[in-house]
Amino acid sequence: MMTREQFQYFEEAVSSPQRAYELASAPDATYSYETLISIFSQRAQKETRLIRSRQQKPRAIQKNYERYSRGESLCEIAASLSYAPTLLARDILSCYLIRTSEKDNMSVTMLKTEITKRIRDVSLIEDAHLRSEIALCIMNDPAYSPHVEKVRRVIGLEYEHILYETLRNRGLSFLDEDDLRKQGHSKTPDVKLPVPIAVDGVVVNWIESKALFGDEYSHRQYLNDQFMAYVNRFGPGMVIYWFGFVSDIDGNAGILIKDAFPDEIEMLEVHSTAEDHHVHQAQEEEEHESTGSIGSVDTSGSSSGTNPSAPL
Secondary structure, eight states: BOOHHHHHHHHHOOOOHHHHHHHHHHHTTOHHHHHHHHHHHHHHHHHHHHHHHHHHHHHHHHHHHHHHHTOOOHHHHHHHHTHHHHHHHHHHEEEOOOOOOOSOOHHHHHHHHHHHHHHHOGGGSOHHHHHHHHHHHHHTTTTSSSSHHHHHHHHHHHHHHHHHHHHHTTTTTEEHHHHHHHOOOOOOEEEEEEEEEEEEEEEEEEEEEEEEEEEEEHHHHIIIIHHHHHHHHSEEEEEEETOBBTTTTTTTTTTEEEOOSSSSOOOOOOOOOHHHHHHHHHHHHHHHTTTSSOOOOOOOOOSSOOOOOOOO
16 A cells, blocks of 8 residues: 555656666665556556547648658657657558558558557568568557557456465355356456455455556546446445555445455355346346447557556
């Protein structure tokens, strides 16, 4: 757990992955590298979100492509805009593919797929100069490169596995996301407990694993996108921010926040009729949601439903 004053200090002090390592390695260090690099990554992504909406407008993309065509390097353009190099590379690559494609009307989905393939494997980019420029963007991006995204996914899966093993060792039965999807649930926490537990006097029906640091900005986004949906469907639950969280973060009614699985828990009993009613109600809500409209699609290639950030 970290006070707000400490968080504000580290958010400013950790200016790079190297700086995170230096602070975490100091003799008097009180926080791990994983915690500090998570704070750095989340700040970088928060700042990028504010810029991305402007830079992904067609006029801005065209202007950046013209700068590249005049000889500016993509890394220099990205630095001048305070924009993530990999995201700029995607924008420039989209212009290049549209201009060189043999298909007159490439769909957004097809364009996004072709961009992602080339970002993951730059050898697929036909133009040698552009290939070199995009490779440099990827190498110099500590927040959005394919390597960083892969590391985030692996770390997320690692800590989900730690949660599963902890539950098994404690003798607690649970349903994972695959189990819940088979039951027809569209929005699923990492763990649903058929028999709830109590922690610090709070009933816990589900558990969400987050391999990152819980700051107010990220937590508020998760509340809106995930956590409150879980509360509405399954009742109160628990979120584990494995790399710590700001001490005064608002958990909201029905959400307990921890930085590890608690040592002391209390087993509860649940009546099957109440559980059946809750599942039936959740299924009705999800069936109603499935008739809603489909949101807009961008070509950024980043995912917004999972970890907004995690340690590199």
